Every structure is written in structure tokens, then in C-alpha cells.
Amino acid sequence: MRSRLVAVAVALSVTACGEQTLSAFGNLDTPISLAIHETTSDLFIASHGSNDLRVYNVKKADFLVAPARLFPLSIPTVRSPIAVAAAEHFVFVVSGATAEVGFVTLDVPPGAFGPRSVDGPDGFPITQAIDAVPTAAVAFAAAFGFAEAEGGALADHLILAGLSPDGDGGKLVVVRPPHLAPGESGVEPLPSIVTELELPGVFPAGLAIDPTGLVVEGEEEPIPPAIDCRTVAIADSRIAEGHRPGVILTKARVSPDGAFSFDGPGETVEIRVPVMLPSGALEDRLAGARAVAFAPAPVTPALVEAVAADPCATRSGRLFVVLDPAYCVGALSCPNVAVLDLADEAPFGVLATDSTTGGPAAFQLPGAQLGLVAVTGPFTITGAFNPGVVDENGRALQAEGIPELTLFTSSDGALTYLAGGFGTFLEAPGVRADPDPVFLLSSRSMGPSSDVNVSRTDSRQRGVENVQPAVTVPAGARPRSEFWTAGFEIPLPGLEDVGSNGALAARSLRLPADASITFLEPVPVQASTDPLLADRAIPATFGDLVCDGFPIVSVSPDGRSIEVNLAAPGFVNPEGCSAGQLHVGIFPPKGMPWTLAGSVTGFVGRIPNETSRDFDVFAGSDLLFRFTTPDDPLPRGATFAWSTSSGFDFFRVDPGFFGLMPASVVSFGSASSTRVFVAYSGANSLLRLNPVRTSRDELGILQ
């Protein structure tokens, strides 16, 4: 109740500011799952808190009303619904309180209110018990029916994924809604389990079914295939020794007599992606999957012909996968989404290519990824850019005519845009399309900066105002968005004051017991018997007194003390340099007086005292930028700063305060008529989004 009040209050206040629109009133209470019924344009909203479904008609942009017309229609159903899925005649509702499925019929007699729950004589919903912990569900109407229904055949099925009660694996369970067997009459229609598919060792976390590929809008009724055969993708999240996680592809077959079967446990498509270790090195790991969605397949007469010729050919050419981060242990960063190109023969799925980097299409998006939806374009999105296509001025091109978009919902409430493409879809009989580009949309028009503005930040510039290093970003470099500092003979970070000069008279210096740093961290001091390559202890002097300092010859194993060479040849230390009261800092070697440090990358090292020479700065194997030392000498302490930009920011839609717990996402329509809906269970709200109109004031919030 509290969150509801807060949400309403904030919604009203936001509305008052003209930022977002509160639309029709649905009285939602913890909306947790969504399903679209394409024929009626009805969006079914399962509310966990109110144990019911609400219905929003997308075309009318209004909630269906109850018989008492002041209230939205409420369809009481199973306790604590956690998933809802719509077929043709029925909507299936999965209970989170008990392992069972309830049913809502869409066949409403004229004059009656509906849709409505299918209840037994006792007034309680008729349910189908499932011997598993339900995890995901998809519903579909097959090409062939198994019973009679209002206005035709009943071909509705629910494929439910669940965890097996033996603890070691999962299963698929296929449920039919209440129906009478052929010739049966006078008895109560009951649901049934048609078949089950055991998935030993698999933790099925997500499900998707290939597009039908049987109907072309505006075309004559196609020739039905000999069998309705469609690919089912199962996201397997299990990470365990000896287990191959990934996505399992199997076939669901419905024959003309309505019989349903699976083609066995299917093939596992491994998703091997690079993760970045703290050192910056990459390591390939097998990832588990949390959710999956097929890319739409462009429905053309050629596709229908292809399906007629090979009914079991996978229509879609691409599978979008939310990865389960359990495989990320010990990694600094790891992808949480991936894109697979599909094939009809082994390997059945391979990682698509990121057109921006040329590497695998596996990305780390902000937050934990919870769900996804793939929608058919074309889309041109204002303010979104293709970071992989840069003009002669270094500007990324506006993202125009994107054929397909995949939107990922994140734990931070926002949706991230991926131009996912159609991939290797079934184009014609026996022919699959060539893969098209995959890239993340960027909200930045400026690509990685090729020329970086370097500025002098210290105060000792007299006479050398124009002497400075140059920083450039060569082609192919991948700078990070961060601030950089370069210094000519400046103290190492954190080692500006390590003690008193007096201690150096005995050739050694020990840190105070309460010092928070050591000579090993945050920057390891470089000791050497070669005076030109050793970091130096230099007393802080004033005026014109300049000390070369004392090269460090050793660092104690505990990092708390150093030994120095007080008489290094060629080092000039006038008399005042030995004054005991001076504070000592650690400086880079005389032969490598430059130091570079980034706000993200950290201290990257020392640079030789050579003029007009290029040095490349790396993070891991990524070239960040090129640093060119100046032509002329500089005084000690000369310090320079600049910033680099990756040229990329995720293009995202963020509903702000309403973005609390995106529990479900669905879409309706295509291209300019596309509407995406997100259920935010934590805000008792529903987001209605036209994916090409993304400004905050164009987002619709339904409650």
C-alpha cells in the first residue's frame, strides 16, 4: 500500500510538471507479468498483489471496465500469479504460490463481461497442477487443433518450463486449456498435460518459440504445412562443473490430428564469451542464459514457401540472450547479453558479430538484465547513433532505418537499445539470409576523439607556455571516458610526502607505523642499481634550489622502507638538499621523468626523457591513445591534463522514479505503430512506450 501511495503521489507531482502522462486508471497492484493478445489488441496484466488480471486495450488506449463501470475489469484467477501468456482462445496464468496454471477464456458470449476466468462449479478457478517449480512460459496457437472452440478449432498450448522436484534439472510441460475430447459432451471441460520433456541437469530459466511463419498479412490463406513444427529455445542458467550451459534448441511438433511432441532434449548452443579480468586480460568463459527471444523473421511469401518445403526450418535468424551473471566470478566485467546467429545444421547457433568492434556480439549493459523484447522496424530514432559508422569529422551517424530493435530491461529500471537485426533468417526455401549488423545504439554523436585538448595545470609556465606533449587517438584506438594527468618530474601518486629528509642521511627511509600507503602500493616504487632507471627520493625544496634526489636501490619486502644511493654519479644535490627538516617525495627516475595516470585506468607508468617521441598507452590489449613528448625541455613539476572519451553512451529510456522493478516487457505492432509495455511491479505502474519517441514527456505511465 505504501509504495502505491508513493507512486501515485509522485505520479501526480510529475504530471503537474508536464513531464509524463498519467493515463487510464487500472488500479494495478504489483503488476508482474504481461501478455499481448494480438487479435483483440488486449494487453493482459497479471497483478501479484490483487491476484487478478487487468486488461488494457492497446488500440483503444484504455482499460477494460468492470460491470460497475467506475472500476477496471478485474479477472480473479490463481493465487499470486507470476506469469501470464496468451494464445488464441485462452490466456494462461501461472501461480507463484502453488505450482499450477489457471485459465482465462477469451470467448465471451455476446452481452457478457469478459474475458473471464474458467471456474469450476465451486466458483474457484479450474487449475492444472504442475510437478515442477514454474520458471517461464510461452503460449501459442498451433496450425492444427485438438478440440472444437468458439468459431473454429482449439489449438492453444502453453509450454511451461520448470525445475524438477528431484533437484537436478528441469522439464518442459505442455498444458492444454479446458476442453472436451472429440465427441465428448455433457461433462465439465478440463485442462490437461499433453506431454513433458525432461531436461536432465538443466535449469530452464527462460523460453521462446520461433515465429509461426505461416501467415502473410494481406496474402491469401497459405498452404498449410504437413506439420506445425517450430523451434523452441530454452535458456539454461546452470553453472556447474561438467555441465554445458547455454541455450537449448529443440522442436515442438503439432501434427494435423493435433498430437503434440518434442524432438527430444535438443541441441545445446554454447555461449562462449570474453570476460575481462582485473588485469585487463580477456578470458573466454561459458555463460549460462537467463532469458531468450527470437528475432522476428520478415514474413514474406518466400518464407511461407520455405516453411511449406521444410516445416521444421527455424524461421528466425537470430536469438537474443540475457546471460546469467553466475559465470562472472572474479571478472572485472563480463557480458550480460549476447546475440546468436541461427542455422539449421550444426553449429545451430554462433555468436553474431558486433559491427562496431568486429568482435563477438556480447555486451555488458548497465545493471542486471532481467528481460527483453525484439520488435520489428524500420525505426529511425532521434538522438540515437550508430557508433560504428563515423563520418570524416569523427561524428557517428544517426541511426536510421533500423530493421529490428531489441530492448533489454535492467534492474536499474531503464531500457537499453540494441540494433539487433534479423540475422540469418529463413529467406526462401533452403536459403538463409546473410547476417546483418549488430550494434548498440549510442546517445553520443561524437565518436572517440581523435584530437585531444591538452592543458597545462601547474603554475610554473613562464617561458615554456607553448611546450607541451600531444595526445592523439589513432584509428582503431578505444579510449575510455576518463581524465588524465601527465607530469614531468612530479611525485608518484600517493607518495608526495613519505617522511623527513633527515632519515635519508642514513641511506634509508622508513614509513611511519600509521602510514596508509607503502612503497608497494598504490604505486610500486621502482628500485634499481642503475641510477637513471630508479625512482628517486627528492626533498621538497623552495626557490631556485633544485635537487636531483637520491635513486632508490631497494625496497624492503614489507614495502615499508627504502634504501637510497646518496652518491649516484651525475646526480646534482646542492648543500641545501640535505636539510633534515625537508619532506621527501618519491619521483620517477631521472631517465624516465614523465608519469601518466588516468582516473579510471590508474597509474600507467613512467616515460623516458626523450623529446618528440611517441608512446602508446594501453589498458589490457586496448590502445587508449598516443602520447607524444614535447620538442623542448620542461621544468620539474610541469603538469598537463586532458580528458578522453569513448565516444559511446548507451542509448536508454529511463522512466525515472517509476522505474522500480521492471518485471515484464512485451510489444505490440511493428514499425511506427509499435508500442512497448513494461510492468514496473515496484511502482504499481505500466510504461507505454513508442520506441522511437523516447523523451521523458512522451512516456505514458498507466496505473
Next chain:
Amino acid sequence: MIGLVALVAAACAREEEGRQQPITAIRFPSGVALSPEDPSIPQQLLVVSSNFDLRFRAGVLHAFDRATLDRLADDAPPSPACPAANPRCLPADVPDIAEALVGAVEIGDFGGQVAVAALGDGALRAFVPVRGNHTVVAAELGASSLQCTQGGGTDCVGTGAEFPRDDPYSVVTALGNLYVGHFTVLRSGPKGGVIGTAPVDAGFWTTGGGILQAIQVANRSAIGGLAVGGCRDEDGAPTCTLFASGRSRFDGTQPIFAFDFREGEPMVSPLFSRNLFAQERGFDSRGIASSSSGSDVFLASRMPDALAIIDVSRLAQLPTDGCVLPEGDVVAPGAACPDLPPSTGDRPAFTTADLIPSPAGPNTLATLPRTMPDGSISDLIVMTTTEGLAFFDTRVGVLAATLGGLGGAPTDIAFRPLGDGFRIYAPAFSRGSIAVVDLPDPFRPESATLRARLGPAQESGL
């Protein structure tokens, strides 16, 4: 809901001020714990009556013999409202639990949770944070008695140790250390979130005059819950990690804290923390529990209502992953820069791995470890919510079952193995009783059933 009940209850408050609360009745319970299995002291169920309506002179810590409570729950006659064919259609209500009472001590008003520690000499000591006078009270468990640690007897009000903030509530013990959290920073007095700590065998528990050592953790958040996890052997010494959820009422602040500790050393690592707001958008975290593996913690998030799974596996800390090379030199694809400085330690990843919608009002959590056929452990999470218990299966991160009818607003969870499953004890704040829940098959969370409700329903109960 709790606030509403409190208001209703307060309407009749004070009428029995000065009287002792009947010690065989539980009133507005806030905490529960099972004592360790011990050969000399039969296992006890400790329950905190918070005196939330200030009806009596003080709240009470009750100690019940667990085996007797179980017998009362198991042998209770079925509800007469149930048909013969289904005699357990309703939970059995067992109002009289006097025979299970081992002892009770008065602790003060607004008690919090309770934790039990085994001392070196084999004694068992219970600790209860008391919000009414910001103290932590200690009591000694005996085979047939419960006594104040300081001074003996049963009046522990004002004894124990001072806590340096208002509203101490959460408490855990491990490796000889006690940790206490406070759940608000909004009241007067010192500001900023702290975790209080002391050795469980410190002398001041018996002599009085103790003050918990404060570990400063935050400026704008209190502590929603505490948990111990990731216990391992490090340098030959048992080492564990304390996790704390930062409870904030400010949009933008959702911190989590952790540090390592050992016996006799309450904090042996830096304080690790992260504001999870950027990952979860929410705030007001409540209970926290560690996974059996120690690689994740589970957060009961109130805003939004959700179970958050946070990756706390350790990451090596390197001061840099970068290097400078002369032009023409490159780092091989996928390789690290040469000659990187060594790791300076490790830190928890603190990455949100999953966020799962929960029923309204999540509050506390417990991790039920299940053994899979291959011998590995898979956790089932049980969470208290406004209406009852919610079970989450971490194999895929899904709400797997809910159970209501406990008596309204369970506040805490204790559990023990029972057969292949578990028996769960959850004090119901609204009804003032202990709900006994059996989970015979933890791989079928929907098999959870409410076995009985122990104790008389309090007058304002639902």
C-alpha cells in the same frame, strides 16, 4: 500494517503499565532464534516480545523448549472447521504453550532481534538489542532457566551494554564476536550509521557498564539487517565476513557494507561498501542473508519490493590495468599489460546479479541450504512479507511459493532441518504467536504448510 496495528494497540496501552507481561504469552514478537544443539542444554527457541503497545512494564525474552513446542505443534488436534477427509485444512491453534516455557527475562521496551552465542566454557548466551533504551541485553541459557547475565535474576532492564545510536535492532554473533545494527538515523542524537560490536564473552556483560565499540559505516543510512557469510580459513585462522544492508529513506542511497573478522578481531579488513542505487534504483533495504557458498548475498528490498541477489565474490584489486609502450609495441589481443603491479588485496564485487519481484513488505530473510543429487548445495530463500512467507528458488531466481495465514506480519525466521526438509519458526507480529511451518520437500517449495500457531492470540491480533 505494523504501524496500523500499533496505533490500534496503543489505544489500550498503559492500562496494565507496571504489570509484568504474562511470560507464557507472546506479544508483538520481533525476534526469534534457535539455540545451538548442545549436549547439556536442550535446544531452545528464543522469542522476543517487544511490548510494542507499552501495555506492560517491559518486553520479555522467552525461552521455550524446542522439542516440547514441536510436540505441541505435531500433536495439536485438527481444527474442528476442517472436514474429516482433510483434517489439516487449517493450521492448528495451540494457545497454551506454558509447558514448553524454560524461562523468561524482562528486557525493556521495543526489543529487536535475538542471537545466541556459545561461549568458550560451553555456556550459551543470548543477546537482544532493545530500542527503548538503546542497549543490548544479555541473558544466560540454562537447561531449565533463563537468567540475566548481569546480576542473575529475571529483570534485565537497563543491563547489558550501551549501543551508541538509537534503535538498535538487528543482531548476529559469530567467531566470538557480537554485531548489532540500528535501523534509523532520523532520530535525535548522534548521526550516521554504525555497527556496534563487542566480544560475546566481554566482562562487562556480567559486571555492567559496557559500551559497544562503534564501527562507522555511513552518513545517511542505518542498518536494515546483518548477516555473516563467506566463512573460510585464512592464514590458519577461521575468518568470516559480516554483511550489512544499508537502510536508507533517501532516493539515491542504497548502500551495502562488508568487512572480514576473526575471533578476537572484530574487523580485519577495510570496510567495503557500495551504493547499489545505480544498479537497482531503489532504497530502504531490510534483511540480508548470505548464500551457502558465500559468493552472493540476498537483500530484502522494500523500494521496490523485491529480492535482490548481490554478487559478493572477491575481485583482485590491481592499482592499474594500463601501461605505456613505445610506439610500435603492442599488447597481444586479449592479454594483460606486461609487468603490472601485484594485487593489493581483494574486495567484494558488489554487483547486482538479479532482482526478483516479491510480495509486498519484504522484511527478513533466511537461507535454506538444499543438497542436490550431485552433492552440491542450492539455496532456497525464505522471506518474511506483510502477508506471510515467500520462497525463492535460487536455481533460476524465481518466486517459487508463498504461504499466508501465519497470523500477520511475520518479523523473523528461525529454522532447523526436519527429515529431508526444514521446520521454520516465524513469530507473527499481529497475532502474537509463533507460526510453525513445515517444508517437507525443499525442492517443492509449494509443499510448505502451516503446521500450527503457538500461543494465545493477543487481544489486538488479527
